[in-house]
Structure formats: C-alpha cells, structure tokens
Amino acid sequence: xxxxxxxxxxxxxxxxxxLSELNVTRAAQRLNLSQPSVSVxxxxxxxIFADPLxxxxxxxxxPTARADELRAPLRRALEALEGAVSTxxxxxxxxxxxxWRVVATDYTESVVVLPALNRLRSAAPDTRLAILExxxxxxxxxxxxxxxDLIFHLREGSPASLHQRLLFxxxxxxxxxxxxxxxxxxxxxxxFCKLEHVIVSPDGGGFSAMTDxxxxxxxxxxxxxxxxxxxLFMLETLANSDLVAVLPERLVKNNTQLQVVExxxxxxxxxxxxxxxxxxxxxxxxxxxxxQLVDVF
Numbered sequence: 070x071x072x073x074x075x076x077x078x079x080x081x082x083x084x085x086x087x088l089s090e091l092n093v094t095r096a097a098q099r100l101n102l103s104q105p106s107v108s109v110x111x112x113x114x115x116x117i118f119a120d121p122l123x124x125x126x127x128x129x130x131x132p133t134a135r136a137d138e139l140r141a142p143l144r145r146a147l148e149a150l151e152g153a154v155s156t157x158x159x160x161x162x163x164x165x166x167x168x169w170r171v172v173a174t175d176y177t178e179s180v181v182v183l184p185a186l187n188r189l190r191s192a193a194p195d196t197r198l199a200i201l202e203x204x205x206x207x208x209x210x211x212x213x214x215x216x217x218d219l220i221f222h223l224r225e226g227s228p229a230s231l232h233q234r235l236l237f238x239x240x241x242x243x244x245x246x247x248x249x250x251x252x253x254x255x256x257x258x259x260x261f262c263k264l265e266h267v268i269v270s271p272d273g274g275g276f277s278a279m280t281d282x283x284x285x286x287x288x289x290x291x292x293x294x295x296x297x298x299x300x301l302f303m304l305e306t307l308a309n310s311d312l313v314a315v316l317p318e319r320l321v322k323n324n325t326q327l328q329v330v331e332x333x334x335x336x337x338x339x340x341x342x343x344x345x346x347x348x349x350x351x352x353x354x355x356x357x358x359x360x361q362l363v364d365v366f
Contacts, residue, residue, distance in 0.1 A: 160353035162193035177221035224340040245313040267295040
C-alpha cells in the first residue's frame with residue numbers, strides 16, 4: 070500500500086503530466102525540467118507504486134492498468150489542491166455553486182435583496198440564497214462562527230468588530246391608502262396625532278416607537294391602534310383601511326396603492342449597513358457578492 074505522507078507532491082504533478090503526454094520529452098518541456106530529471110522522477114514513481122506505470126510502445130509510452138486507474142482521480146485531486154492553495158483567485162459567477170446566507174429583516178428583504186435578486190440569478194445561476202431572520206443579539210456570534218455571509222443592519226447597534234459598508238441613508242414618510250381623505254391636505258401636528266396609526270414592533274406588541282419619542286419632546290402623543298411584527302402586513306393594512314403609518318420611504322416609493330406625504334415633524338433617518346466578518350473580507354466570491362449588492366444603489 071502506498072503511504073501518501075511519503076510522496077513528494079512534485080512527483081504527483083510529474084505523473085499527471087506524463088499520463089497526459091505519454092512522452093518523457095514533451096512532459097519535460099511542459100514541466101520546464103530536463104528529460105533526465107523527468108526520467109529519474111518516473112523511476113521514483115515506479116518504486117512508490119510498485120508498477121511500471123508507463124511502458125514503451127510503438128507510438129510512445131503506453132500506460133499500465135494501474136496508471137489508467139490513477140489518471141482521472143489524480144487530475145481531480147490536483148485541480149482541487151490548486152484551487153485550495155491559489156491566492157487572489159478570480160471568482161467565476163457563471164460556474165459558481167455557492168450558497169449565500171444573508172441575515173435580513175422583511176424591510177431589507179424588500180429594499181436590498183429583492184432589487185438585487187434578478188441580477189444575482191442572471192450572473193450566478195447555480196448559486197443559492199438563504200435569508201435568515203435578524204436577531205440582533207446573535208449576529209456577532211453567527212458571523213464569528215461562519216453561519217452567515219452578510220448581515221443587513223442599522224448603523225446603530227452594529228458590532229464594531231465586523232467590516233461594514235454603507236448601502237444607503239433612509240428617511241421616514243407618512244403613508245396611507247390611496248385617496249385617504251386626511252392625506253389630501255397639509256397636516257398639522259395635532260391632526261397627525263389624531264389619525265389612527267399602525268406601527269411595526271419587531272419585538273412584538275409594542276405601541277411606541279421613535280416617532281412617539283419625538284412627539285413626547287413637544288408634549289404630544291399620537292393614537293397608535295395597531296402593532297404588527299412585520300412590514301408586509303402593515304402595507305396590506307394601510308392599503309385596505311384608514312390607518313396610517315410612519316415608515317421608511319424606500320418601502321413605499323413605488324407602491325401605487327398608497328399615498329405618501331411628509332410627516333410634518335423632524336424625524337431622524339437611519340443608515341443601512343452591510344456587515345461581514347474578517348474571514349470573508351478578502352474572499353473573491355464574497356467580494357463579488359458584496360459588489361453586486363452595492364451596485365443596486
């Protein structure tokens with residue numbers, strides 16, 4: 070039995086070329102070695118495998134049955150090794166079969182992932198995309214353990230140890246159903262507060278958000294009547310009721326079922342970041358994925 074640990078990798082590379090060329094002279098030219106050096110290496114290979122491997126024939130060297138058995142698996146193994154140790158490799162999206170794991174909320178699914186999806190499917194048709202639910206308390210560990218490739222997160226609360234890239238800055242607007250009677254005219258703050266509002270509470274069941282904090286500074290309070298965990302249900306609710314909502318502009322920018330107006334109070338916006346771990350920072354495939362997402366904006 071051949072002891073793999075005792076085999077010089079250069080010998081296996083020589084054997085691969087010899088099995089391709091079936092000629093010592095041509096193999097030496099491809100390997101940039103002298104013919105005597107290749108002959109010596111062939112002798113060592115014969116000793117290791119206890120087989121002649123290549124025999125003289127009427128039209129060059131002829132492989133033995135053992136050599137024929139080695140040819141295909143040896144080529145595959147060397148190709149795999151070359152790919153593993155190559156540095157600064159070029160990522161080929163057309164032939165890639167990566168599975169990307171991305172952490173996102175339903176908001177970033179809509180405004181980041183969805184606009185990039187057709188682009189990704191067209192450029193890398195054999196790749197797959199898994200979207201994982203955002204749990205802020207877990208994202209650092211997920212990134213460190215290699216469970217996720219990318220995370221979409223607000224600048225506020227993003228782990229400082231992760232790499233980050235600004236995707237866009239977002240602002241808030243007020244939205245309600247198309248032809249909502251209260252949104253046909255410029256609202257005063259008092260009128261704004263009297264409207265029935267729906268808010269998204271990611272933690273579940275909350276009836277207060279950043280808008281309420283801003284109002285409280287002026288001694289005002291709005292009427293929040295519905296709290297939902299996701300934006301998708303919120304948008305359906307707005308389109309089919311008289312409820313209104315303060316929400317990110319990109320989420321409703323092209324929604325023909327809703328009327329969008331300025332909220333009439335100074336609400337701070339937010340920055341949306343893309344986060345990733347150091348272990349992926351220089352990976353060509355990951356660099357390509359990040360650029361595809363950045364290019365959407």
